[in-house]
Amino acid sequence: MLSEHKGSLISIASIPLIMTLGNSMLIPVLPAIRHQLQITSFQVSLLITVYSAVAILLIPIAGYLSDRFGRKKIIIPSLLITGIGGLISGLGAWWLAHPYSVILIGRALQGVGAAGAFPIVLPLVGDIFKKESDVSKSLGVVETANTLGKVLSPILGSLLAYVIWFLPFLTIPLLCVISTLLVAFLVKTPAKQDKQAKKVTFGNFIQQLKLIFKQNGRWLLGIFAIGCICMFVIFGTLFYLSDTLEEKYHIDGIWKGFVIAIPSAALCLASFLIGRKIGQNKSLMKWITFSGIVLVTGSIVWTGLLKDPSIYWLITLISLAGIGIGVTLPCLDALITEGIAKEERGTITSIYSSMRFIGVAVGPPLASVLVKSSAHLMFYCISGTCVLAALLALFAIKPTRDEGHAS
Template sequence: MEKKKQLDLASIATIPLTMTLANSILIPVLPSMQKAMGITAVQSSLLITAYAAVAILFIPIAGYLSDRIGRKKVILPGLLLVAAAGAFCGFAAISFDKPYALVMTGRLFQGLGAAGCFPVVLPLVGDLFKKEEDVSSGLGLVETANTFGKVLAPIIGSALAMWTWYMPFWFIPVFSLISFILVAVWVKAPKDKKPAVPFGQFVRNVISLFREKGRWIWGVYVAGGINMFAIFASLFYLSEILEERGSYGILKGCLVAIPLAALCSTSWAIGKWIGQNKKLMKWISVIGFIEAAVSLIFLAFGGRDSIWFIIILLFVGSIGLGAALPSLDALLTEGIEKDQRGTITSIYSSIRFLGVAAGPPLAALLIAHSKSSLFWLLTACCVAAALIALFTIKPKQA
C-alpha cells in the first residue's frame, strides 16, 4: 500500500467507526431506555431503526452528489449533522419527562447525516488507490473499523449507561467532531479532471450498467443486506437475553463484544488476504454465509439455556459474516467505474442499512413469539445469501 496515503485511509476509517458507534452504542442501553422513558421493547428498537430508515432514503442522493460535487463535500456536512443531532437527543433527554418523540426526531436527523457519511466511504477508498489489491486492503480496513465500532459500542454504551441512560447521546458528537477534523485536514481525495456528466446522460449510463452487470450487482446488494440483518438481529437478541438473565453494565458490554470481536478480526484478515482475486471473493462470501447458517441452526434447534453456548455459536457465525463483508465490498467497488461508483455503492449501502433497520424490531417481535423462530429465520436468510452469491456473482463479469 502507498505509504503516503496511509494517513488518509486511517482518517477515512474513523467515518464508519463513528457511524457504527452512533447506532450500535445504543443497543446495550435499550432496556434502560425502556424503563426511563416508559416505552416498550419494540418502541426502543425503533430508535435503531429510525436512524437506518432515514439513511436508506437519502443514501442514493448522497451517492449521486458525491459523484457530482466530490466526496468530502458530502461527508463533512454529514458528520456535523450527526454531531448536532446527538447533542439534540441528549438535550431532549435531560429537559423533558417524556422525551421519546424528541429523541426519535433527533435520531431521524442523525440518520440523515449518516446518509452522507459511510456510503461515500467505499467509493472514496476506490478513488484513493490505483492498485486493486490496495483497494481491497483499504476496504478491509474500513470494514474492520466498522466492525471494531460494533465491538467497542456495547462496552462504551454499557459503561456510559452506568452513569445515566442518556449519556450515550452526548458521546456521539465527540466522535463525530474528531472524525470531521481528521477528514477535513488529512484526506486529499484525487481531483477528477473530467467534466461532470449531465444528469440525463448519467442516468442513462447507470441504467446501461445495470442492464450489463445488474445480475451480479443485485446479488451483492441482497447478500450485503442479509449480512447486516443477521448481525443486528443477533445483537439485539444477545442484549435482551443478557439483560433478562441478570448481566448488566460493563460485563454485559464485554459479553456482547465477544462475537463482534470475531466479526472485526475476520474482516481485517480477509481484507488483507483477498487482493484482487474476484473468484476468491465470491467463494469466501459463499462459505462465510454457510458457516453462519450452520452455527445459527444449532440455536434454532435449542440449547439456549447456557449463555456461553449462545455466545460461542454467535462467535462462530460472526466469523462467517465477517469474512463476507470485505469480499462483497471489494467485488462491488472494484467492478464499477469511478464516475458511477458513488451511486452504485450508495444503493448497496441503502440495502445494508435496510438490514440494520429491520434487524432489531423483527428480532423483538419474533422473540416475543418464539426465540426459535428468530434463529430459523436467520438460518434461512444466510442460506439464501449463500445461494445468491453462488449463482449470481460471476467473477469474470465483475
C-alpha cells in the first residue's frame, strides 16, 4: 500500500525535485550569467551541457554500483557530491574575478552527483513497492516531482538571481542536505534487495546486460530514444524561450520566471494526472505515449510556421508541447520499471537516464546554434526528432496481449 511507504515516497520524490532545481534553475538566469561573465550564448549553454555530459558517462556505472551495493549507499554520497559542486560554483562566482572555468568545474562535479542520485530513484521505487499498480502511481509521483522542479525552477531561479546572480548555485548545497537527511532516515529498502545486491558481480552485470538487450532490445531502445528526444525538446525550447522573452518581448527578472513556469506547469499537471490513471495497462501506456508525442510534434510545427508569433501564441503552443511530454514521461518510466526484473532495474534505468541526460545536454547548445540562422529552422529540426519519437512509440513498443508486458 502507498500509505505504508508515504515517508519513503516523499523522501525519494525530493531527489528528482532537487536534481531538477539544480539544473533548470539556471535556465532563466543564463542571459544574466552571460552578461556578468561576458561570454557567448554557446559558452553559457555549456553550464547546462557539462552537467549532463558528465552524468551521461557515469550513470551506467552508478546503476551497476546500486545493483551491487544497494540503492541508498549510492544515492546519499551522490547527493552530498551534488551539494559540494554547487558550493564550488557559487563560491567561485562570488570570490573570483574570472570564475567561468571554476563554475564549469563545479557544474561537472554536480553532474557526478546527479549520476548517482536521480537515475537510482526509478529502481528504488520498484524495490519498495510490490504491486505494479502501486509502482505506476509512485513513479507518477516521482515524475511529477521532477516536473514540479521544472515549474519552480524558473520562478525560484529568477527570485534568487534578483538578489544576486550566483545565488542559485549556493542554494543547491542546502537543498541537497535536506534531501540527504530525508533519504537517510525515512527510506527503508527491503532486506531482500540488499541481499540480492551483494550477489551482483561485474561479470554477471555484463552477462545480464547482454541477455536483457537480446530479449528486450527493440522496445528498450525505442523508449531510450523517446526519453532522449523529450528532454531535448524541453531544454531546447526553454533555452530559446528564456532568451526570446528578454530580447524580443522585453520580459526579464522575476516576471520572466513566471512566464517560463507556465509550460512547465502544464507538463507537471499532465504528468501527475496520467501517473494516477495508467495503472498496469501497458497497451494504454503505448498509445498515450504515441498521442503525447503527436501533440508535441503538432505544437512545435505550428510554432515554426508562425511568422511572428505573439507572446500568447508562443506560450500556448509550447505549453501544449509540455502537456504532450507530460503524459509521455510517466508511461516511459512505468514501461521501463515494470518491464524489467527487480535485480536488473538499476542497470536498465541508469541507461535510460543517460539517454535522457543526452537530450538535456544537446538541447541548449543546439538551440543556440540553430536559432542564429532562424528560429523557424530550430523548431523544424526539433519537430523532426518528434516525428522519429512518434514512429518509435508506434512500432517499437509492442505490449503482448496475454501478459501486458512490453516486448
